[in-house]
Amino acid sequence: MVKTVTKSVKKPGAKVKPKAAAKPAAKTVAKPAVKAAKAAPKAAAKASAKPAAKKPAPKTAKAKAAKKPALKLSMLKPSVNNMTVRVFARAAGFDAAETDAWGHTRSSEYMARNPAHLTPMIEDKGLPRGVLWESCAIMQYLANKYGLEKFYPKAPARRAMVDSAMFYLIGTLYPYVARATYPALGFPQYAGEVGHSDAHPDKKSEAQKAAMAAIAEPLEVFHSFFRDGKPFIGGQNPSIADIRLAATLEFLAVIDYALPPWATEYMAAIEKKLGKAYTEPAGDVRGYIAYVRSQAKA
Numbered sequence: 001m002v003k004t005v006t007k008s009v010k011k012p013g014a015k016v017k018p019k020a021a022a023k024p025a026a027k028t029v030a031k032p033a034v035k036a037a038k039a040a041p042k043a044a045a046k047a048s049a050k051p052a053a054k055k056p057a058p059k060t061a062k063a064k065a066a067k068k069p070a071l072k073l074s075m076l077k078p079s080v081n082n083m084t085v086r087v088f089a090r091a092a093g094f095d096a097a098e099t100d101a102w103g104h105t106r107s108s109e110y111m112a113r114n115p116a117h118l119t120p121m122i123e124d125k126g127l128p129r130g131v132l133w134e135s136c137a138i139m140q141y142l143a144n145k146y147g148l149e150k151f152y153p154k155a156p157a158r159r160a161m162v163d164s165a166m167f168y169l170i171g172t173l174y175p176y177v178a179r180a181t182y183p184a185l186g187f188p189q190y191a192g193e194v195g196h197s198d199a200h201p202d203k204k205s206e207a208q209k210a211a212m213a214a215i216a217e218p219l220e221v222f223h224s225f226f227r228d229g230k231p232f233i234g235g236q237n238p239s240i241a242d243i244r245l246a247a248t249l250e251f252l253a254v255i256d257y258a259l260p261p262w263a264t265e266y267m268a269a270i271e272k273k274l275g276k277a278y279t280e281p282a283g284d285v286r287g288y289i290a291y292v293r294s295q296a297k298a
Contacts, residue, residue: 068146077288087277090278091243120135178211183204195208219260
């Protein structure tokens, strides 16, 4: 700046005006400033983008969601209630360590953990008492814990329908199925039922036939209301309610119950969709039914 001022004083008549002298300086200063201003956002963007790309958090989250621990499951192979959880565990990708509890549910060791002496039962440190029984409760718990929305949707309305279907099955359909099939399966009847009493065999037979006749109504409710034209209660994929229903219907084979065509197709569709996850546990139930039927014919 000092040199520029000296020249302007020596040549007052020169064409170069003080303003002209300032212009190059202004341009020189402005260009780097503009470039710097333009480069700054790009550098900031690159700087902010690079750490975000290298962050392992999303990958870790996915890994945690996919990874499921070993599942300790006490079960009885001939039971459809147990079959339900066995199918779900396989379909959901759990590494289930199954323990056959046949003949041990009344042992002091088992009842110390499970005073209801029921199966299926899972063991999990996250539970208040360390164990959980009831097939629907087990599936709900595991689906909630591991975010298995495919089997148990989080949307309140959709979840309500799945819950309603399961509770309707447990409270209405399954008691009919139990009264109709337990005598043939050799399972003990519930206290208070005619089948558990000292009633004449004819009375027990009448009660069994009445239960068989009653199955058709709730079965149609599942078809017309809960499925409502969809492949499954869960929509395009089987939900925990579908697994529970399909497993329940397996017992009806022991009394040669004539399922409506839609129910036969529905069960086949679930088995096809779930593959070995369904077929393997179902094989144990079907094997037991085949054994019972062979003994009845002998």
